[in-house]
Amino acid sequence: MGKRGDDPAPGDADSAVDRLLAAVRAIPRGQVAGYGEVARRAGLPGRARLAARVLSTNTDPTLPWHRVLRSDGRIAFPVGSEGFLEQGRRLRAEGVTVREGRVRMPARPLDLDAEVWGVR
DNA sequence: CTCATGACTAGCT
DNA sequence: TAGCTAGCCATGA
Numbered sequence: 001m002g003k004r005g006d007d008p009a010p011g012d013a014d015s016a017v018d019r020l021l022a023a024v025r026a027i028p029r030g031q032v033a034g035y036g037e038v039a040r041r042a043g044l045p046g047r048a049r050l051a052a053r054v055l056s057t058n059t060d061p062t063l064p065w066h067r068v069l070r071s072d073g074r075i076a077f078p079v080g081s082e083g084f085l086e087q088g089r090r091l092r093a094e095g096v097t098v099r100e101g102r103v104r105m106p107a108r109p110l111d112l113d114a115e116v117w118g119v120r
Numbered sequence: 121c122t123c124a125t126g127a128c129t130a131g132c133t
Numbered sequence: 134t135a136g137c138t139a140g141c142c143a144t145g146a
Contacts, residue, residue, distance in 0.1 A: 035129085039128095046129090052128060084127095
């Protein structure tokens with residue numbers, strides 16, 4: 001086709017960002033996920049930092065950014081900072097237990113929760 | 121092009 | 134659980 005041999009592969013930055021935002025929005029209310037997990041769901045394994053950058057640049061108030069935490073279940077903001085307090089407050093508002101800026105992450109990746117309920 | 125920065129992660133002690 | 138190191142990727146100076 002008209003275009004040269006460019007690869008419209010799923011590597012386009014804009015598309016990547018779009019998928020990352022979708023992955024964040026896909027997090028159920030009252031649940032949390034890690035940056036790496038979100039990136040993985042977006043088809044961008046190893047791009048946890050990119051996910052973080054996306055959230056830092058995002059301006060969509062409807063985006064549940066507060067459901068995204070570090071892999072160890074800790075808020076990625078400096079303790080005591082505005083973002084830290086804001087995120088903790090939002091999580092608590094959804095029924096998530098936050099302790100010392102730390103959240104109990106799901107025992108397994110969210111993908112398996114359906115399986116867990118199914119197996120039972 | 122090189123260097124520094126960042127809402128990161130995994131491994132080791 | 135906590136601290137340190139190395140690796141990783143995208144951006145901007």
